[in-house]
Amino acid sequence: MVHKDMTEKVSIEIKRDLYDKAKKFIEEQGGFSSVEELVEFLLEEVLSSEESEERGLSKEDEEKVKERLRALGYI
Amino acid sequence: MLGLDSLPPSVLYEDMDGGGFTYIRRLIEEGQKWLMRTCHPPITVPAWMVMFTGKTPGELGIYGFRHRRPGEFDYYIVNSSFIKTPTLWDDAGKKGLKVGVYGVPPTYPPRLVHGFMVTDFTTPGPDKPYTFPPWLRRELESRTGPTVFDIVYRSHDKDRVARDLFHMLENHLRQVEYLATRKQWDLFVYVEISVDRAHHAFWKYFDKNHPRYEYHPMYSSVIPKVYKRIDEWFEKLHRRLPKDTIIVVASDHGVKPMKGAFTINQWLIEQGYLKLKEDTTTLKPGTDLRRDLIDWEHTIAWAWGGYYSRVFINLKGREKQGAVDPKYYEETLRQLKRDLERIRGPNGERWDNKAYTPQELYPEVRGDAPDLMVYLDDLWWRPAGTIGWQTNYLPENDRGPDDAVHDWLGVLAVYDLEDTLPKGFMGEIRAEKVKEFIEQLIYQ
Numbered sequence: 001m002v003h004k005d006m007t008e009k010v011s012i013e014i015k016r017d018l019y020d021k022a023k024k025f026i027e028e029q030g031g032f033s034s035v036e037e038l039v040e041f042l043l044e045e046v047l048s049s050e051e052s053e054e055r056g057l058s059k060e061d062e063e064k065v066k067e068r069l070r071a072l073g074y075i
Numbered sequence: 076m077l078g079l080d081s082l083p084p085s086v087l088y089e090d091m092d093g094g095g096f097t098y099i100r101r102l103i104e105e106g107q108k109w110l111m112r113t114c115h116p117p118i119t120v121p122a123w124m125v126m127f128t129g130k131t132p133g134e135l136g137i138y139g140f141r142h143r144r145p146g147e148f149d150y151y152i153v154n155s156s157f158i159k160t161p162t163l164w165d166d167a168g169k170k171g172l173k174v175g176v177y178g179v180p181p182t183y184p185p186r187l188v189h190g191f192m193v194t195d196f197t198t199p200g201p202d203k204p205y206t207f208p209p210w211l212r213r214e215l216e217s218r219t220g221p222t223v224f225d226i227v228y229r230s231h232d233k234d235r236v237a238r239d240l241f242h243m244l245e246n247h248l249r250q251v252e253y254l255a256t257r258k259q260w261d262l263f264v265y266v267e268i269s270v271d272r273a274h275h276a277f278w279k280y281f282d283k284n285h286p287r288y289e290y291h292p293m294y295s296s297v298i299p300k301v302y303k304r305i306d307e308w309f310e311k312l313h314r315r316l317p318k319d320t321i322i323v324v325a326s327d328h329g330v331k332p333m334k335g336a337f338t339i340n341q342w343l344i345e346q347g348y349l350k351l352k353e354d355t356t357t358l359k360p361g362t363d364l365r366r367d368l369i370d371w372e373h374t375i376a377w378a379w380g381g382y383y384s385r386v387f388i389n390l391k392g393r394e395k396q397g398a399v400d401p402k403y404y405e406e407t408l409r410q411l412k413r414d415l416e417r418i419r420g421p422n423g424e425r426w427d428n429k430a431y432t433p434q435e436l437y438p439e440v441r442g443d444a445p446d447l448m449v450y451l452d453d454l455w456w457r458p459a460g461t462i463g464w465q466t467n468y469l470p471e472n473d474r475g476p477d478d479a480v481h482d483w484l485g486v487l488a489v490y491d492l493e494d495t496l497p498k499g500f501m502g503e504i505r506a507e508k509v510k511e512f513i514e515q516l517i518y519q
């Protein structure tokens with residue numbers, strides 16, 4: 001099930017030489033069907049950790065940090 | 076911006092650097108020198124973020140590394156996701172500047188920045204995604220080796236501590252040099268934690284005014300060597316930077332000798348504020364105060380130790396087994412404050428204690444604030460939260476070796492070759508004004 005907002009598209013402008021570089025890469029290398037797809041993919045990758053609900057530390061990681069801070073005398 | 080965690084003014088502005096900071100001191104002699112008055116509490120977290128967001132700890136809702144949700148006994152640790160205010164580098168990025176951020180606590184988990192970021196000593200480990208962009212991690216490790224986030228203080232193996240310390244410092248210097256010379260940036264913020272670690276582990280071998288000062292052929296040279304290594308590295312790097320680069324050297328707070336540790340929870344027990352279920356004399360020295368040890372029905376308050384103490388009132392309606400009626404809350408606070416401020420030293424000498432409610436200290440109090448924030452003898456004595464000790468006055472820390480406590484004044488010095496700034500000693504600047512100050516330097 002795809003939410004309507006997720007299929008709606010908007011246009012953004014990027015530098016011509018960057019666009020050309022990306023286009024050349026895709027034509028030679030494949031991997032992506034268009035510059036648009038490449039840009040969307042990279043943005044999603046970079047933003048995925050930012051928008052996740054559990055941004056922060058897992059219980060296990062938090063314990064590790066607590067242990068270290070205790071040994072350092074902060075807590 | 077070179078951030079040297081816990082560097083006091085006496086080291087950078089006076090002669091107390093053991094000859095370490097030759098180059099940097101010469102630079103700032105031609106520049107501007109400020110005393111950086113740190114925040115309440117004077118601790119790494121939140122101090123750096125106060126400097127980089129321009130917000131007080133109250134507005135940030137960050138009162139130290141650990142916090143307690145109302146009604147809970149256990150604590151949680153803050154991380155970068157707790158910082159809800161844009162930082163110096165967030166705003167610089169928005170203005171189109173490319174930024175580099177290295178080692179600023181707390182920046183783990185790393186966030187999206189207009190440039191690159193390597194997180195700090197609160198990173199759980201080198202196996203975690205600790206860089207932005209994520210692929211920077213592999214690049215950095217392949218060029219400079221695995222990232223070292225912190226050292227462990229081993230109480231009786233100072234040789235090992237010194238070795239680990241220099242190993243970490245070299246690792247950071249190599250990484251920052253790589254980033255600073257290979258990447259594009261307009262603003263680079265680097266905080267080096269090794270300085271603080273060296274101070275805490277070796278201060279009594281360095282500061283002749285330490286009450287337990289001791290000369291040691293090796294340990295006494297550790298702190299000056301750390302300074303010297305940073306100084307030489309920086310000189311080399313500085314020569315490779317564009318001539319018009321503005322240099323800022325800053326610290327988040329100062330440091331001074333620790334006179335001892337005071338067992339704050341034992342004192343609360345003696346004063347009748349805290350009641351335990353069992354006889355305290357049967358407890359092993361250094362026992363952590365646990366929820367199950369406390370007779371909650373008869374407990375008014377309990378405390379946390381650290382570089383400062385946080386006191387919590389066992390308030391009815393807020394705590395699971397609250398005993399203090401909300402209508403007596405203010406009165407209880409007043410009484411506790413009075414009693415805390417009257418605590419005296421081991422020989423009956425007067426102490427300069429301060430107990431504040433967060434509301435007294437900040438324009439706004441967000442997040443999980445304690446009921447009282449307590450400093451013993453103007454920070455000279457460290458509050459220890461553990462119990463089971465024979466005395467309330469411990470000559471050493473209750474947790475591992477610690478020769479130093481924090482102090483209110485850090486440094487902020489600026490060198491600008493273009494020479495548009497007034498020179499010399501400028502007075503005090505408050506931590507929450509540092510962001511604005513640096514922005515004026517950048518956008519002047």
Ligand SMILES: [Zn+2]
Nearest residue numbers: 080081119327
């Ligand atoms: Zn610090």
